[in-house]
Amino acid sequence: xxxxxxxxxxxxxxxxxxxxxxxxxxxxxxxxxxxxxxxxxxxxxxxxxxxxxxxxxxxxxxxxxxxxxxxxxxxxxxxxxxxxxxxxxxxxxxxxxxxxxxxxxxxxxxxxxxxxxxxxxxxxxxxxxxxxxxx
Numbered sequence: 745x746x747x748x749x750x751x752x753x754x755x756x757x758x759x760x761x762x763x764x765x766x767x768x769x770x771x772x773x774x775x776x777x778x779x780x781x782x783x784x785x786x787x788x789x790x791x792x793x794x795x796x797x798x799x800x801x802x803x804x805x806x807x808x809x810x811x812x813x814x815x816x817x818x819x820x821x822x823x824x825x826x827x828x829x830x831x832x833x834x835x836x837x838x839x840x841x842x843x844x845x846x847x848x849x850x851x852x853x854x855x856x857x858x859x860x861x862x863x864x865x866x867x868x869x870x871x872x873x874x875x876x877x878x879x
Contacts (some may be wrong), residue, residue, distance in 0.1 A: 753816035756788045767856045771815050773796045783810045786863050787837030802860040824853050
């Protein structure tokens with residue numbers, strides 16, 4: 745199985761997400777030497793009790809730590825499916841790059857470097873008010 749199909753499963757709040765394992769430099773704890781290096785909330789939400797950190801290079805050679813409730817392990821998947829066009833248009837983040845079937849459950853796959861870059865540019869979805877234009 746190719747390294748591109750190895751996914752790291754992690755939890756933020758009640759939700760389980762996956763990310764390409766190659767995007768995570770290492771898994772660390774939630775206590776950071778430099779608190780500014782931490783990313784406590786993102787479009788995925790805010791952890792209930794951040795116990796782990798996913799260390800990611802956002803593309804500029806630096807390291808940022810995405811705080812999560814837990815790391816659930818690695819999984820090899822046959823394929824990562826692209827999100828339907830409609831779903832990409834209505835999502836609060838462009839960092840959701842697809843989904844994979846894990847234990848027969850569709851699980852969102854996150855581009856962690858893109859997620860960190862989005863967070864650096866502006867407020868997270870957790871900090872924005874949800875909008876319903878349908879009524």
